[in-house]
Amino acid sequence: MDGDPPQVVIVGAGFGGLWAARALAKEDVAVRLLDKNNYHTFLPLLYQVAAAELEPGLIARPVRGLVSRQANARFAMADVQRIDLDQQVVYSADRTFPYDYLILAPGSVNYFFGVPGAASHSFTLKSVEEGVALRNHVLRCVERASQLPEKEAGERQRLLTFVVVGGGPTGVEFSGALAELLFQPLVKDFPELRLKQEARVILLEATGRLLQGVGGGEYAQRRLAAMGVEVRLNATVAEISADAVLLASGEALATASPIWTAGVSGAPLASEPPLERVRGGRIPVRPTLQALHHDNVFVVGDSVYLEQDGAMLPGVAQVAMQQGDHAARNIAAMRLGLPPQPFRYRDKGAMATIGRNAAVAQVRGRLFTGFIAWLIWLAVHIFFLIGFRNRLAVLLNWAWDYLFYESAVRLILPNRAD
């Protein structure tokens, strides 16, 4: 027998990769976790960074701090360039990571369905960098509008119109948080504007209902309307230009701020031979989460294409965590000569917050709305927020916002993505 434990390389320190690493803690393997950032991002709260409610650092945790207590795991900050599936080696710009088992958890990237101008003109919400860039942009638009004379009414209106594309959880949550920012703390900050009359938040959804897959769409629509968000259903975006969002109906919404939350696809990963990709750029896998032609390669999280009961599994944190955990267990089984087991997703629910005291939560098939749903949302997010100090700091921030109708971090801080 070989004295060295087998190498398990994990690409990506999101929910899937991190949960896989943790599930291997007690196995006799050497875990090598790779990510291009040195932090794990708690993406479910990114919209609050973009709405100036939370500091970016509060939704990010250093990966090394998370795995340093795990004796068999090491982290390396590395941007993976190429994977040789035959030689079993992962390449970064300046290093090589040979593996016995590979877990791919690269996550997803924004996807624009070929809508002209969408990729180049939209703001997006898939990374801390994008969240901070959007926050800076929103605050700059209001600042610039406040410096324009009244007679430039058209440009003022364009700067104060925010168009959110996509009525899923991210679109609903960001629209609500943005309306709270504009119509509460910024009203006080900008006495030279009449934001309550002048600012517009428009949420566009291509289907006939918000929050598909979560439920509570009608409730969310009513609540958003009460908060000042204009919700438009069956509104398809035909094109996005530098100064407007064009609808399929022919209508043009003049805006300096199109925010795209309408789609993602599996993150690209260069491998030899290439892994097959299907709908949404996702990688099809066997029920065991193994790649189709490579027994020792597992794929987990947003980049996986896997159906269950006839429907594709959604790209949410819960699926990624359960898959990461499952891939790790299958590697442990294979090490013992046992067959890997098929993955089965256990849906514990879905939720979206809409604003102060208002949310939608679907828990094991039961739908809750309003304050009770908001409390569920709060409890779940605090529970899963990684790192105790972050939990405390986020709670403190929220308590403050809640008590004083304030928004913490209205700072236009330097950011490379600007």
Added chain:
Amino acid sequence: MDGDPPQVVIVGAGFGGLWAARALAKEDVAVRLLDKNNYHTFLPLLYQVAAAELEPGLIARPVRGLVSRQANARFAMADVQRIDLDQQVVYSADRTFPYDYLILAPGSVNYFFGVPGAASHSFTLKSVEEGVALRNHVLRCVERASQLPEKEAGERQRLLTFVVVGGGPTGVEFSGALAELLFQPLVKDFPELRLKQEARVILLEATGRLLQGVGGGEYAQRRLAAMGVEVRLNATVAEISADAVLLASGEALATASPIWTAGVSGAPLASEPPLERVRGGRIPVRPTLQALHHDNVFVVGDSVYLEQDGAMLPGVAQVAMQQGDHAARNIAAMRLGLPPQPFRYRDKGAMATIGRNAAVAQVRGRLFTGFIAWLIWLAVHIFFLIGFRNRLAVLLNWAWDYLFYESAVRLILPNRAD
């Protein structure tokens, strides 16, 4: 009489500008506060951002939030391009701000005394942007060192050597905080390195004593040495290259991280006619803080050249606050037809923290060192930290670090200055 109140334009929302705006709250004037950022930076704690102890947002407060309760004050985010002192107009890129009284509080910028390579190769600590860039750089250096094989010992050593130039408060405080970061949390984060043996923090001071102007230099030197900082007195920097700091003695210190804290000069401001500049790029003023040839122009803070009892006033927050306040009072006096009064700085003390439980504090001529000085330092900084939530959050962060020997924010977050 004219119905409109006179316009007071204040350039810069640092300590000088902000205190001037506040002191005008009850006067019958229209205050217009300008800054290129939309936030006020609490510079005395910037070194903690660079040492990954505090989130950047915790030392920055939105200026609009600070002045929004002051009925006669308005803020505009504006990068001042030019000032016409004859026409009495301040120009930004796209706006004009006419004034009756002008308070210039542009602060200071890094100054390198013509040392070759210093400006292009050094990291500095004068803005949130620079603080975050330095934090990212330090963490990247350690990360890169951890990925180098043992045989590349020279490059590993260079990446793990940090050379701080300047033994004033900023240099002493940053050296101490950097040593605490490297020799405590990062030791746990990087089991693949032996940071306690491999990492070096070297503090260079050109004179024979640390903390000139504060006192307690010998105490600071002993404490820093105990924390693992190599303090070198009478060490003059001759040149800084991309991979080393060269001393006048001929010695070369191989480093990827020269950090310059050794000098500042008055921030540039283009005016017509130009304001005279003297030593350190500072603007000489009359004892009343009025510009030499313009009765209605006041200069306050780091950019002022003013002597008191034969010595130049130091570029510290206290001087700026007192001058901002004084300039505002003189404007109020002039409005009543009274003569402006000469400024007199009342030195309430000076201090520097060196690390856990250790500081130097000079209060009204008495020198304190050690734990008691650290408590004084803590109380003063918490008291002056603007914004109640920030105070609470910073205290929470510090308490956590203190109890758990942890460092909060070891994140390499995107930043434009990188």
